[in-house]
Amino acid sequence: MPAAATTTSTPAAVAPPPAFAARATSVEGSPVREILALTERPGIISLAGGLPAPELFDTxxxxxxxxxxxxxxxxxxxxxxxxxxxxxxxxxxxxxxxxxxxxxxxxxxxxxxxxxxxxxxxxxxxxxxxxxxxxxxxxxxxxxxxxxxxxxxxxxxxxxxxxxxxxxxxxxxxxxxxxxxxxxxxxxxxxxxxxxxxxxxxxxxxxxxxxxxxxxxxxxxxxxxxxxxxxxxxxxxxxxxxxxxxxxxxxxxxxxxxxxxxxxxxxxxxxxxxxxxxxxxxxxxxxxxxxxxxxxxVDLDAHIAAVRTAYRERRDALQSALSRTLEADCEWNLPAGGMFTWARLPEDHDAADLLRTAVAHGVAFVPGAPFYATAPDPRTLRLSFTTHTPAEITEGVGRLGAALEEYEDKRLR
CATH class of the missing domain: 3.40.640.10 (Type I PLP-dependent aspartate aminotransferase-like (Major domain))
Structure with missing residues (x-):
């Protein structure tokens, strides 16, 4: 019997799927989430994320x-x-x-x-x-x-x-x-x-x-x-x-x-x-x-009171460490509650640039610029004090101070 005839065909061109909605490509991802992923490395003291202290959960x-x-x-x-x-x-x-x-x-x-x-x-x-x-x-x-x-x-x-x-x-x-x-x-x-x-x-x-x-x-x-x-x-x-x-x-x-x-x-x-x-x-x-x-x-108010006591101590540890470590021309506030302290570096400083040096020193924070709807201030940064113990916070601010010194040395070269 003669061999069966074979046929070949050229695949039809494949059309790409329709484009994403404009809103899906016009909104950037959260730098906070990206920094949190970066700081999961062992040894990093992260003052970046607004994370509750896990040891205080009523497990x-x-x-x-x-x-x-x-x-x-x-x-x-x-x-x-x-x-x-x-x-x-x-x-x-x-x-x-x-x-x-x-x-x-x-x-x-x-x-x-x-x-x-x-x-x-x-x-x-x-x-x-x-x-x-x-x-x-x-x-x-x-x-x-x-x-x-x-x-x-x-x-x-x-x-x-x-x-x-x-x-x-x-x-x-x-x-x-x-x-x-x-x-x-x-x-x-x-x-x-x-x-x-x-x-x-x-x-x-x-x-x-x-x-x-x-x-x-x-x-x-x-x-x-x-x-x-x-x-x-x-x-x-x-x-x-x-x-x-x-x-x-x-x-x-x-x-x-x-x-x-x-x-x-x-x-x-x-x-x-x-x-x-x-x-x-x-x-x-x-x-x-x-x-x-x-x-x-459970008496949730009693649990919250215990959390407040711990967080107040951590807030105060951050304030004390900042006062001892950062230069006089740095600024920060004293929040009456919550999870964050807002700080500002001296003129002509950039918190996003400082972050790269800070991570190399084993500490992280969130640059403030992404939080602005308009006219961002690149000198600002957010520091969270709830996740770490007072001793860890003190160590983290010490690392931040060393990073700031290195950053300023590089700027002057």
């Missing part, structure tokens, strides 16, 4: 809470849940908010996968491409990413050492007609500063008079080391019907739980629930139930 209490979540109803713990969140956890969040001076009911609360998701939901609900969003300058880096990913035009509000300047805010609102103002008014990330009560009242009044949504992010408010609590922005007259308050269990329980919450006016809250349904249906049921059991069985 046994949380283990018991998870066991309770399964023993009471494993079927419920492993099942789908409502988008708004487990009723008992919403009740606990509402009770804690009310105890802090903001009357809140369970129906006012939505449980989210960290407060970062709450910010994402509010952004999805309120912000369209081209809308103006106002922020403090500098501000939380992930918020800048969130707003830019939504296509917003981010405008900075003038600030001083205490935060937003109310008169400047009114001028910017009148000129820019923004959709919302995003603020971290208590122990701000990255600066550690706190907006005084009188300014909060003025911000609320401006929002009411000129028509503005307020997004108040409060992950650090319970970590106060001195002074008196300042009422939430959401509690001031004029802010009641226009403030989305974002809270988190990451800094007072454990960040690995990825549990946050949103308190918002009814219409905004309902829209955020729809956005959450599209995003993830609901937050992890088992984590919510474990958190609810934990809050019912």
């Amino acid at each position: 046994e209490g949380l283990r018991t809470a998870y066991e309770a979540a399964f023993s009471v109803s494993a079927r419920r713990a492993l099942q789908y849940s409502t988008t708004e969140g487990a009723p008992e956890l919403r009740e606990a969040v509402a009770a804690r908010a009310s105890a802090r001076g903001l009357p809140t009911g369970p129906d006012d609360v939505v449980i989210t996968s960290g407060s970062q998701q709450a910010l994402t939901l509010i952004t999805a609900t309120l912000v369209e491409p081209g809308d103006v969003v106002l922020v403090e300058n500098p501000t939380y880096l992930a918020a800048l990413q969130c707003f830019r990913l939504a296509g917003a035009r981010v405008v900075a509000v003038p600030c001083d050492a205490e935060g937003i300047l109310p008169d400047a805010l009114a001028d910017v609102v009148a000129r820019e007609r923004p959709k919302l103002l995003y603020t971290v008014p208590t122990f701000q990330n990255p600066t550690g500063r706190t907006l005084p009560a009188a300014r909060r009242a003025a911000v609320a009044d401006t929002a009411a008079r000129l028509g503005l949504w307020l997004v108040e992010d409060d992950p650090y408010g319970e970590l106060r080391y001195e002074g008196s609590d300042v009422p939430w922005l959401a509690a001031h007259p004029g802010a009641e019907d226009r403030t989305a308050l974002l809270g988190s269990f990451s800094k007072v329980m454990a960040p690995g739980l990825r549990l946050g919450w949103l308190r918002a006016p009814a219409a905004l809250r309902r829209a955020a629930v729809v956005a959450k349904q599209a995003a993830d249906l609901h937050t992890s049921t088992v984590d919510q139930l474990a958190a609810a059991h934990y809050l019912a069985a």
